[in-house]
Each structure stands twice: as structure tokens, then as C-alpha cells.
Amino acid sequence: MRSEQVVGATSIALAASLLTQNAVLICAGAPGFGDPIEDVLAFHADNRGAVAIAVGSEALNLPLLLGLVTGLHGLVGxxxxxxxxxxxxxxxxxxxxxxxxxxxxxxWIGVVLSAGDLAGPSPVLELAWQLHAAAFALALPALGTTFVGAALAAHASGLTAGWQRVLGLAGGGLLLAAGVAGLAIADGSALLFVGMPGYAAWLVWLLATGVRLLRARSAQAVTQRRVATPAA
Known part of the structure; x- marks a missing residue:
């Protein structure tokens, strides 16, 4: 398998993993960071399995993300x-x-483990949940920076189309803007939703880039076979 195919497959796999992770949480009715702590406790006490799937997905997401950005760097070189x-x-x-x-x-694991032993909300549970929200808020500008860097690098080296560069700049910009409000997001602010279109743009970019890299390698292979085969 060629480098382009590996990076393309990694990009699609990361998008699929993130979509699955979010679908599990949405279907389970996961609370938002601004929801009452009573709802947070009830969800985590009753949906330990859904959270286990979401947390376990990070064990896959992390190597896929690192593989994507390092693989892209290699292609650019x-x-x-x-x-x-x-x-x-x-x-x-x-x-x-x-x-x-x-x-x-x-x-998040700490929130789940704390919720299992509580009959009602506690300061420890609330603090763990707020720290969990703060970590997510901090992830937004990190993701935005990753998105912008990857989109600009891929376009500069001719790996992606022009609209994908625009998507990266717009989506990454929204994620960076949302990250500025990290304290408010940790406190349950709806400013979190400023970054959600940027997150959706990231998923679209991952899928489009993955498909483009796979198709580009396939098209190159067909061209090489035609050149190598003499006309009848």
C-alpha cells in the first residue's frame, strides 16, 4: 500500500471513528456542559456503557490522528x-x-466512577465535570490549529482542492474563536456551539481528503499500467 493510500485510509478511519463516537453519545442522550448537575449524574449512572464506548474510542482516535498528521507531513516532504x-x-x-x-x-472516567457511588450530586462530581468541560474547551483551539495547518499544508503540496483549504481556514477559525471562551464553556456557556460548525467541517475535510488521496493513487496506478502496456 502506497503512502497516499495509507494517509487516505487513516483520514477516513479517523472520521468514521469520530462519527461513531458522537452517534453513540447522541443516541444515549448525553447531557451538555450547561445542563443541571442532577442530569449529569443521572446520565452517567445509567449509561456507563455508552461512555465506556466513547472513552474507549479515544484509544483509536489518538493513534489515527497522530498517524494522519505525521503521514501528511511525509507526503508534503x-x-x-x-x-x-x-x-x-x-x-x-x-x-x-x-x-x-x-x-x-x-x-470523564472520573465522572463515571464518581457517579456510580452517589445517590445525589456532590462537589467532587461537579468539579470533575467542570474540569472535563474545561479540557474539551482547551481541545477546540488545538483542533483548530491542527485543522488549519493540515488544510494549508495539503493544499500547498497539491494534495487537496482549493475548497478544502477554504474549509480548513473557516472551520479552524471557528474552533479557535470558540476556544477563546474556554472559561465560559467550562461553566456551561452556549458559546461552545460556535465551534461545532468547525468540528463538522473537520469531519468533512477528513472524509474528502481521504477519498481524494485514495482516488488519486488509483488514478495514477491506472495511468502507469496504460503507459506500460503497448498498444495493440
Whole structure:
């Protein structure tokens, strides 16, 4: 399997994992960060399995994310290095994002374990939930930086179309803007939803980039076979 195919498959796999993770939580009726702590307690006490799936998904998301940004950096290097600075930014931001999501998952595990032994909300549970929300808020600008860097690097090296660069700048910008309100988001502010279109744009970019890389390699292979086969 060629490098383009590996990176393309990784991009699609990451998008699929993130979509599955969010679908599980939506179907289970996961509370928002601004919901009453009583609802948070009730959800985590009754839906431990759904949270276990979501947290377990991070064990897959982290290597896929790191594999994507490092693989993209390698592709950029093999195409003459155009966009290399942006790809290095994506690698650094992706590493930071991975660390933040690891913390986010650990805090979420703490919320679940605390909720299982409580008959009612406690200050410890509320603090763990707020720290979990704060970690998610911090992940937004890290994801935005990763998105912008990856989108600009991929376009500069000719790996993606122009509209994907625009999508990266717009979506990454929204994620960065939402991240500025980290304190408010940790306190349950609806400003979180400023970043949600940016997160959706990230998923679209992952899928589009993955498909484009897979198709580009397939088209190149067909062209090579035609050149190698003499006309009858």
C-alpha cells in the first residue's frame, strides 16, 4: 500500500471513528456542559456503557490522528516540501491535541466512577465535570490549529482542492474563536456551539481528503499500467 493510500485510509478511519463516537453519545442522550448537575449524574449512572464506548474510542482516535498528521507531513516532504511549515504546525498541534484529549478522557472516567457511588450530586462530581468541560474547551483551539495547518499544508503540496483549504481556514477559525471562551464553556456557556460548525467541517475535510488521496493513487496506478502496456 502506497503512502497516499495509507494517509487516505487513516483520514477516513479517523472520521468514521469520530462519527461513531458522537452517534453513540447522541443516541444515549448525553447531557451538555450547561445542563443541571442532577442530569449529569443521572446520565452517567445509567449509561456507563455508552461512555465506556466513547472513552474507549479515544484509544483509536489518538493513534489515527497522530498517524494522519505525521503521514501528511511525509507526503508534503516527498512533494518538494511546499507547505512543510504548515505540516510541522499540524504535527505539533496534533500532538498537543492528543495530550488534551487524553486528559479529557481521564476526567470523564472520573465522572463515571464518581457517579456510580452517589445517590445525589456532590462537589467532587461537579468539579470533575467542570474540569472535563474545561479540557474539551482547551481541545477546540488545538483542533483548530491542527485543522488549519493540515488544510494549508495539503493544499500547498497539491494534495487537496482549493475548497478544502477554504474549509480548513473557516472551520479552524471557528474552533479557535470558540476556544477563546474556554472559561465560559467550562461553566456551561452556549458559546461552545460556535465551534461545532468547525468540528463538522473537520469531519468533512477528513472524509474528502481521504477519498481524494485514495482516488488519486488509483488514478495514477491506472495511468502507469496504460503507459506500460503497448498498444495493440
Amino acid at each position: 516527498r512533494r518538494g516540501g511546499l507547505g512543510a511549515d504548515w505540516s510541522r504546525l499540524a504535527v505539533a498541534a496534533g500532538a498537543a491535541l492528543s495530550a488534551i484529549f487524553a486528559l479529557y478522557s481521564v476526567l
